Amino acid sequence: xxxxxxRFPANLSFGALGGPERRTEIVELANGHEERNTPWRDSRRxxxxxxxxxxxxxxxxxxxxxxxxxxxxxxxxxxDWGDYRSxxxxxxxxxxxxLLGLGDGETRTFQLRKGYASGxxxxxxxxxxxxxxxxxxAIGADVLTPGKDFSLDPSTGLxxxxxxxxxxxxxxxxxxxxxxxxxxxxxxxxSVANFKAGEVPKVPVVEVRL
Numbered sequence: 001x002x003x004x005x006x007r008f009p010a011n012l013s014f015g016a017l018g019g020p021e022r023r024t025e026i027v028e029l030a031n032g033h034e035e036r037n038t039p040w041r042d043s044r045r046x047x048x049x050x051x052x053x054x055x056x057x058x059x060x061x062x063x064x065x066x067x068x069x070x071x072x073x074x075x076x077x078x079x080d081w082g083d084y085r086s087x088x089x090x091x092x093x094x095x096x097x098x099l100l101g102l103g104d105g106e107t108r109t110f111q112l113r114k115g116y117a118s119g120x121x122x123x124x125x126x127x128x129x130x131x132x133x134x135x136x137x138a139i140g141a142d143v144l145t146p147g148k149d150f151s152l153d154p155s156t157g158l159x160x161x162x163x164x165x166x167x168x169x170x171x172x173x174x175x176x177x178x179x180x181x182x183x184x185x186x187x188x189x190x191s192v193a194n195f196k197a198g199e200v201p202k203v204p205v206v207e208v209r210l
Contacts, residue, residue, distance in 0.1 A: 003210070005155060007077040007178055008049065008065060012058055014081050018047030018205070042125070042209075045080065045179055049203035059190055062203060071186035075208050077129050077178035086114055086174045095138035097174035103139070103165025110171050112157040127177045128157040128210050134176040139165045156210075181205045 020043040027035045053059055069076055086097035100110040112127040112135070132154040137144040139161070144150050150161045157177075165171055184204035195201065 002073070003075040003155075003180065003208075004069060005077065007079060008181075008205075009061055010079045010081075012049060012052040012062065013047070013079050015052035015054070016047045016049050016081075016205075017051045018045060018080070019082065020045050043123075044209075045181075045207040046184070047078065047080070047181070047205040049205055050201045053195075053201065053203075056192065056195070059192075059195065059201070063188065063190075066183060066188055066203075069183060072183050075180055075182045075210075078181040078205060080179050084178070085176055093134065093136065093174040093176065095136035095143045095174050096172045098172060100159070100171045100173055103167055103169035103171060105167045106164050108161045108164050110159050110161070110173075112159060112173055112175060112177070114177075126157065127175070128155075129178040129180050130154055130157050131176040131178065134174075135159070136174040137161075138170075138172045140169050180208050180210050182208050 022043050023038055023040045025037050025039070029035065049062065053062065065076075085093060087093045098112075098114055100113060101107070112130055114125045114127055116123045116125065130152065132152055135146065135152050137146075137150050137159060144161070146152070148162070150159055152159050159173065161171075182205070184206040185202075188201065188203060190201045191199070
């Protein structure tokens with residue numbers, strides 16, 4: 001399965017409909033109680049790119065992108081305008097946004113991740129497709145210099161520091177990121193007449209696990 005390191009046109013994903021999906025299996029017991037379980041550790045995101053199309057030129061752009069990815073065959077990057085930053089929407093990105101881990105005196109490579117906290121619960125999302133130029137890093141209170149103090153693999157989200165942080169030192173990062181996705185259909189049906197009349201074509205997109 002190939003992945004193309006190219007982003008779906010961000011101006012077209014701006015109006016897309018979608019978000020995270022979970023899978024929960026529920027068994028109702030005879031006494032009225034229920035047991036809940038999930039086979040998924042992580043959520044999976046789904047979108048419909050059709051809602052972002054506004055002109056015939058947009059249709060042509062999507063069709064060209066679809067053909068170049070050979071339908072569902074090849075994955076690509078997707079900008080989720082509702083969730084693409086390490087910081088809150090109202091705050092600037094800083095090198096202290098997300099905790100990647102604690103130093104142990106040996107480890108130099110850390111995975112970018114984003115925490116979603118509510119009450120005492122935190123779910124950590126692995127970030128595999130960062131926007132390379134946006135990544136900032138820090139160890140403790142010291143902000144690092146890109147290319148000098150650390151290197152980034154933008155295709156995996158792995159950051160390698162030039163030295164191993166001291167034991168207990170907080171390794172933090174700030175960044176923008178994309179979602180790795182693929183088309184969720186090998187068929188796109190478009191009627192120009194219906195589109196001009198205001199009907200939105202379905203262009204389903206689904207997150208892929210890498």
